Structure formats: structure tokens, C-alpha cells
Amino acid sequence: MTEAIQQIDETPLRADAARNRERILTAADAVFSERGADASLEDVAKRAKVGIGTLYRRFPTREALLGALCDERLLALAANSRTRDDVMDPGTSLRAFMIELVIHASHYQGLAVQLGTVLKSHTTGCHAGTAEGQRLLQRAQKAKAVAKDVSFDDLLCVITAISLAVEQGGAVKSRVTHLVDLFLGGIRTR
Amino acid sequence: MTEAIQQIDETPLRADAARNRERILTAADAVFSERGADASLEDVAKRAKVGIGTLYRRFPTREALLGALCDERLLALAANSRTRDDVMDPGTSLRAFMIELVIHASHYQGLAVQLGTVLKSHTTGCHAGTAEGQRLLQRAQKAKAVAKDVSFDDLLCVITAISLAVEQGGAVKSRVTHLVDLFLGGIRTR
DNA sequence: ATATTAAATGGAGCAATCCTCCACTTATAT
DNA sequence: ATATAAGTGGAGGATTGCTCCATTTAATAT
Known part of the structure; x- marks a missing residue:
């Protein structure tokens, strides 16, 4: 562990x-x-x-414990994501990040609701995760792939929603990507 | 009461x-x-x-109690919504419904998480609410205002997530509409 | 009025869980 | 070897959930 x-x-x-x-x-x-x-x-x-x-x-607190548990996986997730910078355009890169984060948030039943809180616990992993998310968002916005009035909190909201959906219906990866794409359509500038 | x-x-x-x-x-x-x-x-x-x-x-159960409490307000909400059929196009009508439902779900702190469960409690109001939601969704889909692979459960998840976000950051109406629009952009066919 | 009875009541009491507090134990630095 | 600060375990108080059943009471039949 x-x-x-x-x-x-x-x-x-x-x-x-x-x-x-x-x-x-x-x-x-x-x-x-x-x-x-x-x-x-x-x-x-x-x-x-x-x-x-x-x-x-x-x-x-329970959040502290959850935060610590997520630490590793979030660190890996953030590192992974930075790797993708070379091969993927900003939009696709953000999409990949979101998919991974949703899967992460569905790791325990009941984690999704707490995602926001947990990400605010002060572990290196949680910090790395949010930082990477913000970086990706900004990058995508600079590339005009994402509307500029979208905040990171908005993004978290989307991710929570999808995680909740996934939590109930069983975390099939195809469903995750389907939902992410569904909502990306709204985030993307048209 | x-x-x-x-x-x-x-x-x-x-x-x-x-x-x-x-x-x-x-x-x-x-x-x-x-x-x-x-x-x-x-x-x-x-x-x-x-x-x-x-x-x-x-x-x-607590849900039964919450369900009964929501009964009236959901009934009113559904009735309101049907009224709008004449003045609003399907897409806008759905949007209005979602906004109202989010505001409803923020009526008590902690109601948002339970929204899904509560709506399934067998009171006339809860039934009216879900029925109306489904009607609106179908109507919007027929009018090609909403992609046809969006389910009512997807909608509920979105509403839950927005309610959660709103619950934490204080229920400012502008934020509610902003988030709803954000999601709708993705739900809407382009 | 009175009796009958089925519905409704209240709260004692058990179980689960959270979380604090502190008398004891132990790793580490000197 | 000793001192001491860090760490430990678990008893126990507080809260809450939920059940169960001896008693009360409203509605109905006579």
C-alpha cells in the first residue's frame, strides 16, 4: 500500500x-x-x-483518512496526465484526465459525494490532483478548446455528477466515457 | 403545512x-x-x-418523511412546469424545470444527496415531479433540443451534482443557472 | 349510554457508532 | 541506562437509530 x-x-x-x-x-x-x-x-x-x-x-477525521487513501492514486493520476502533454492536444488531454478522475471517484461506494471535500484535504496527492486539473483546464482554455467562463469548481461538479451516475449503475468504462463526452460537449466552445 | x-x-x-x-x-x-x-x-x-x-x-424511514415534506412543493413545481408549455419551447422549459428542482433540492442542507432516493418515495408529489421531468425530457428530445441518448437518471445526476455544489458554496441563483446552462450545453444537440 | 375492538400511542431499552480522555507503554536521543 | 516525548489502547460518555409492547383512545356496533 x-x-x-x-x-x-x-x-x-x-x-x-x-x-x-x-x-x-x-x-x-x-x-x-x-x-x-x-x-x-x-x-x-x-x-x-x-x-x-x-x-x-x-x-x-474521516476525510483525512480518505484523503490519505487517495493520495497515491491521485499522485499517479497527476503524473500520468503530465506525460500526455506531448502526445495529446489540450482538449483530449483534459478529457482523459476527467475520465480517470471519475474512475478514481468510484473506487469506493460513497466516495463520489465526498470528492470535493476530499480533494481539499492537505495531502500531496490531493494537491497534485487539483493542481493538475487546474493546469489542464487553463491550458485547454488558452487553446480555445474550452469556454473561458468554466471554473475548476464547475469541472469538479461535472465529475461528481458523472461519478454519482456511475456509482449507481456500475462503473462500466464505456458508460464513463459516454457521459464525459456528453458533458464535454457543453464545456467546449462551439 | x-x-x-x-x-x-x-x-x-x-x-x-x-x-x-x-x-x-x-x-x-x-x-x-x-x-x-x-x-x-x-x-x-x-x-x-x-x-x-x-x-x-x-x-x-427518514426518506418517507422527507418525501412527505417535499410532496407539496413538488406538486407545485410540476404544476408550474406544465403551465409553461404554452409560453416556452421544450428546451427552455426543461431548463426552467431543472433550475427549480435544484433550488428545491437545496431547501434543507443535506437534502441534495438524498434527492434520488426521496423522489422514489411513493407520494403523489414525488411521482408528479418525476413524471413531469420525464415528460419534459421526452418532449425536448422529440423537438431535437436534447440528444436522445440522455436518460432521466442522467438528468437526475446532473441535478444532484449541481445541488451538491450549490449546497457548499451557498445557493446563489446565478450560480445555479450558470451550472445548469453549462450542463445543458452538453446535453443539447448542436 | 355502553361495550367492543382495532388503531394508535409513548417511551423504555438495546445496539451501533462517534469521539475524547488519560493511565500506561515504548522508541529514541543523550 | 535514563529521561522524555511520542505513541498506544480501550473504557466510557454522548448521540442516534429503531423495535417492541403494555397501555390508551377513537370509532363503531348495540
Whole structure:
């Protein structure tokens, strides 16, 4: 699971704390995958074989935990996206990013609704994700591929909507791309 | 508050039961307005001066209660919408409906997430609302104002997402229309 | 009026969950 | 080896959800 340095603040974790942190993350991923993003945190602690107090000390809120869980995947997503700059035009690149983000947001049942909140949690990954999204949007707008009155929040709104749809109907990739294209039509300048 | 006949099933309520039903509804509206749609149902019962058991007997789930609360307003919304048939073209009419529904879904904090579920509760208002939505969509599609591969569920998701966005950033009407137009641009055939 | 009965009531009580607090344990720096 | 700051676990208070059933009450029949 996660291993990189995702401490934004000063002091590094003590060895045992770091170990527990990982166990909590793996447990949380398992539990959330099984029971959705609203699953009981006590269950997570139990599965991680860690006291509930430890969990709360490390992740004071559920969003913090979700944020940490998304960290890696968002980092990868952002990196991936930057890679595409060479091969894709701004519009297509943005489209690819959106599709990936939707798929990410459907990783746990119930994650979609929280996407906005989670992206605002202060992990490197979440930051990288939003930064990349903003960069792509701006780039696409400069290339006149996207109307200039579209904000990043608007984009998030679109992505949330699609994620919600996908969450209910089962995350078939073809459906995802279909919906993204459907709504891109509205975002694109005509 | 509510007074109309919204008994879908057989037997009419006993006098005391009907009285209590109303008190629960007024109390619920007050409590949900103050504390959001996830407020404690015990609080609602307390405010209605009714035992918690009574509340559950009448409204077995929170969705049922929310559904009943939305009943009136949805009825009005649907009626309003039908009125517009004469003055508006199908596309504009659908747009107006969506805007109104978003505003409705932002009536209580936390209502947006549940919109889909609530609309499926079996009250006359909820039924009228979805029926009207479907009618408008079909009408707009016949008029080639909307792509024919858009489903009503797609529409609902969009409305939910916009409501979520609006819920966080404060329900400024201009933002609502902006977002609706954004999505419509994509939904509309060009 | 009275009796009958089916509907309705209220709230005690169990279970789940959240989250805090703090007496104890342990890693690490000296 | 010791000191100490960081970390731990889990008991426990608070909130909420929801069920169950002994009692009350409205509606109806007599």
C-alpha cells in the first residue's frame, strides 16, 4: 500500500507510529472497499489491530483518512496526465484526465459525494490532483478548446455528477466515457 | 403545512393520527431547516410532542418523511412546469424545470444527496415531479433540443451534482443557472 | 349510554457508532 | 541506562437509530 513520504508537516513519525499508519491505511482500504466509504471506523481499527484512539490520533477525521487513501492514486493520476502533454492536444488531454478522475471517484461506494471535500484535504496527492486539473483546464482554455467562463469548481461538479451516475449503475468504462463526452460537449466552445 | 390527501393506500387515518401526522411534518420542517436533513429524528418527535414510536409508525424511514415534506412543493413545481408549455419551447422549459428542482433540492442542507432516493418515495408529489421531468425530457428530445441518448437518471445526476455544489458554496441563483446552462450545453444537440 | 375492538400511542431499552480522555507503554536521543 | 516525548489502547460518555409492547383512545356496533 502507501509508502511514500506524505508528511506535509515537520517531525517524522516514530517507527511504530509509521507502521501503524500503514496498517490503518490497508485496513481502511479493505473495509471501505467492502462496505463503502461510510463504513464504521471502529471496524477499520479492529481490522488494523489498532486501538480506536490510535486511528483518531493519526487521522482526526474521516476525510483525512480518505484523503490519505487517495493520495497515491491521485499522485499517479497527476503524473500520468503530465506525460500526455506531448502526445495529446489540450482538449483530449483534459478529457482523459476527467475520465480517470471519475474512475478514481468510484473506487469506493460513497466516495463520489465526498470528492470535493476530499480533494481539499492537505495531502500531496490531493494537491497534485487539483493542481493538475487546474493546469489542464487553463491550458485547454488558452487553446480555445474550452469556454473561458468554466471554473475548476464547475469541472469538479461535472465529475461528481458523472461519478454519482456511475456509482449507481456500475462503473462500466464505456458508460464513463459516454457521459464525459456528453458533458464535454457543453464545456467546449462551439 | 401539508393538508391535502396524500394517502395512497386504503384506510383513512384516525382523527388523532392525522393530527399527529401534521404536527410531525411541521416539526420536521422546522428542525430540518435549522439543522439540516440529517437532524435527529428524536428531536423532531420531541418538537412535535409525540413519542418516537409514533413518528416511526407514520414514517418508517427518514426518506418517507422527507418525501412527505417535499410532496407539496413538488406538486407545485410540476404544476408550474406544465403551465409553461404554452409560453416556452421544450428546451427552455426543461431548463426552467431543472433550475427549480435544484433550488428545491437545496431547501434543507443535506437534502441534495438524498434527492434520488426521496423522489422514489411513493407520494403523489414525488411521482408528479418525476413524471413531469420525464415528460419534459421526452418532449425536448422529440423537438431535437436534447440528444436522445440522455436518460432521466442522467438528468437526475446532473441535478444532484449541481445541488451538491450549490449546497457548499451557498445557493446563489446565478450560480445555479450558470451550472445548469453549462450542463445543458452538453446535453443539447448542436 | 355502553361495550367492543382495532388503531394508535409513548417511551423504555438495546445496539451501533462517534469521539475524547488519560493511565500506561515504548522508541529514541543523550 | 535514563529521561522524555511520542505513541498506544480501550473504557466510557454522548448521540442516534429503531423495535417492541403494555397501555390508551377513537370509532363503531348495540
